[in-house]
Amino acid sequence: NAGVMQNPRHLVRRRGQEARLRCSPMKGHSHVYWYRQLPEEGLKFMVYLQKENIIDESGMPKERFSAEFPKEGPSILRIQQVVRGDSAAYFCASSPRTSSYNEQFFGPGTRLTVL
Amino acid sequence: DAKTTQPNSMESNEEEPVHLPCNHSTISGTDYIHWYRQLPSQGPEYVIHGLTSNVNNRMASLAIAEDRKSSTLILHRATLRDAAVYYCILTSNRDDKIIFGKGTRLHILP
Numbered sequence: 001n002a003g004v005m006q007n008p009r010h011l012v013r014r015r016g017q018e019a020r021l022r023c024s025p026m027k028g029h030s031h032v033y034w035y036r037q038l039p040e041e042g043l044k045f046m047v048y049l050q051k052e053n054i055i056d057e058s059g060m061p062k063e064r065f066s067a068e069f070p071k072e073g074p075s076i077l078r079i080q081q082v083v084r085g086d087s088a089a090y091f092c093a094s095s096p097r098t099s100s101y102n103e104q105f106f107g108p109g110t111r112l113t114v115l
Numbered sequence: 116d117a118k119t120t121q122p123n124s125m126e127s128n129e130e131e132p133v134h135l136p137c138n139h140s141t142i143s144g145t146d147y148i149h150w151y152r153q154l155p156s157q158g159p160e161y162v163i164h165g166l167t168s169n170v171n172n173r174m175a176s177l178a179i180a181e182d183r184k185s186s187t188l189i190l191h192r193a194t195l196r197d198a199a200v201y202y203c204i205l206t207s208n209r210d211d212k213i214i215f216g217k218g219t220r221l222h223i224l225p
Contacts, residue, residue, distance in 0.1 A: 056212060
């Protein structure tokens, strides 16, 4: 059973461009979470999605950031008009939610660099 | 959200046991205690979790105080590969997201 896949692993964008980060959850997992880790800081929750639904987006910046998890295909975190402050590692996690606790399985992350 | 308190960093010698403490004095009755760790340049990985009783798995042991206001992650025989940031986290059915604190950076000395 393959783990959580994220691509690309590294992404370089110039200011003003768009960044698209993809996350394929583990097989059988229908819950996806996105976290951001700024350099030398801890992980911050961004958004929680189930198939075709956003459940909790309380950690998402109000502008330029959006996320989706379509019925078919990976979850996408989209950052429009990137700025230097968006440079960070973005981690995706998935969960089966078949248990009463909330173990999440993390991907290797996408490291975004904005020039 | 219930908060946890951990030391910023700890050191241990290779092949010795390591006890990583965590305080969570505001824990509620339905909160689970989870531990994750993040190795350098990698995503976090699940280590262990518990509710009231002590737990053991192939990676570690979790000792939970009787009043549940603190817990200790025990690595029985640390190796250099255990050098990581260890996060103690409370989770519940009320909220699916994980709130990461600063964690404890564990250094292993050869």
